[in-house]
Amino acid sequence: MSTFDDRETAFENKYAHDAEIQFRVNARAHKLLGLWAAEKLGKSGDEAEKYAKEVVISDLEESGHEDVVRKVSGDLGDTSNADEIRAKMDEYLAEAKKQVMAED
Structure with missing residues (x-):
């Protein structure tokens, strides 16, 4: 394999790895948001x-x-609004990234 092929393969592997990490971060953040909302729902x-x-x-x-x-x-109705949910999402995205990176 040539150096170019090696670099191309390395780039593709990094892209796949980064995409997997981002998927895991998003899923973790959504779970944290879901747990927060569940608590608000009792x-x-x-x-x-x-x-x-x-x-x-x-x-x-x-x-x-x-x-x-x-x-x-929709599930929370009047107990929350979209802006509060988006703010929580941002908070949980940062937390999820820390958690996933610590696991990797």
């Missing part, structure tokens, strides 16, 4: 975990975080 234990999984799955509807914000906002 859920705990297995019920809170189940709700958090629903929030994670809701991210598969479209690119970005707005599908998650819509789900959580």
Whole structure:
């Protein structure tokens, strides 16, 4: 293999690794947001975990975080608003990145 091929393969591997890390960070942040929302809804234990999984799955509807914000906002109703949910999302994205990077 030539040096160019080696560099190309290394770049592709890094891209795949970075994409996997970002996926894990997003999933972790959505789970944390789901647990926060579950607490606001009065859920705990297995019920809170189940709700958090629903929030994670809701991210598969479209690119970005707005599908998650819509789900959580709809579920929380008047107890929260989209701006508060987005602020929590930003907070949990930073926390999730720390957690995932510590695991890697």
